[in-house]
Amino acid sequence: MRDLTIALAGNPNVGKSTVFNALTGLHQHVGNWPGKTVECKQGQLLLSQQRITVVDLPGTYSLAARSLEEQIARDFIVRERPDAVINVLDAANLERNLYLTAQLLETGARLVLALNMTDVAAARGLSLNPRALAAALDAPVVLMAASKGQGLAELKAALADLVAGRGHNAPQRARQEVSR
Numbered sequence: 001m002r003d004l005t006i007a008l009a010g011n012p013n014v015g016k017s018t019v020f021n022a023l024t025g026l027h028q029h030v031g032n033w034p035g036k037t038v039e040c041k042q043g044q045l046l047l048s049q050q051r052i053t054v055v056d057l058p059g060t061y062s063l064a065a066r067s068l069e070e071q072i073a074r075d076f077i078v079r080e081r082p083d084a085v086i087n088v089l090d091a092a093n094l095e096r097n098l099y100l101t102a103q104l105l106e107t108g109a110r111l112v113l114a115l116n117m118t119d120v121a122a123a124r125g126l127s128l129n130p131r132a133l134a135a136a137l138d139a140p141v142v143l144m145a146a147s148k149g150q151g152l153a154e155l156k157a158a159l160a161d162l163v164a165g166r167g168h169n170a171p172q173r174a175r176q177e178v179s180r
């Protein structure tokens, strides 16, 4: 079985590294992106006997490549073509966070949406409709409060589904691959 690569992408401070730590535990390697001073964290995850390298991308509001962080995130997704991208979003600031999601979808990457900070959203009286979002974006949506360990099992299940080819937006990806 080929090793897979999954990247974590999202706005700054939404909990990417918290999710990264929860997925990879102590199996981490910290370095710098080639030629850059921005930290590059990679870790290993074993999911139903499938080895997965998880890459914690720098936080970005877009993929426009205006900043070094945006350039690194964009280059990794477009050039390295990870097998999936976990887009971590702040559920308490969903609209602003979905700007990056739209750009990630445009790259053709397979997305899993992790709506994090659901505890903050709940405290603000916000209600979330993950099913409507999943249907609209054709991507699995998982509710999380990563700092409390909530939603981690659901995220792993969504990743396992993608790995097994039962993923939500797998057919979309297949169509694009055929048309290239």
Ligand SMILES: Nc1nc2c(ncn2[C@@H]2O[C@H](COP(=O)(O)OP(=O)(O)OP(=O)(O)O)[C@@H](O)[C@H]2O)c(=O)[nH]1
Pocket (backbone or CB within 6 Å): 010, 011, 012, 013, 014, 015, 016, 017, 018, 019, 058, 059, 060, 116, 117, 118, 119, 120, 144, 145, 146, 147, 148
């Ligand atoms: N209340 C709450 N806090 C969270 C949650 N997930 C993460 N945090 C906290 O939010 C802060 C930022 O988390 P990080 O994991 O560092 O976020 P990040 O996206 O990696 O941030 P950058 O790498 O700086 O872009 C930390 O203090 C976390 O403990 C959550 O679901 N709920």
Ligand SMILES: [Mg+2]
Pocket (backbone or CB within 6 Å): 016, 017, 018
């Ligand atoms: Mg981080």
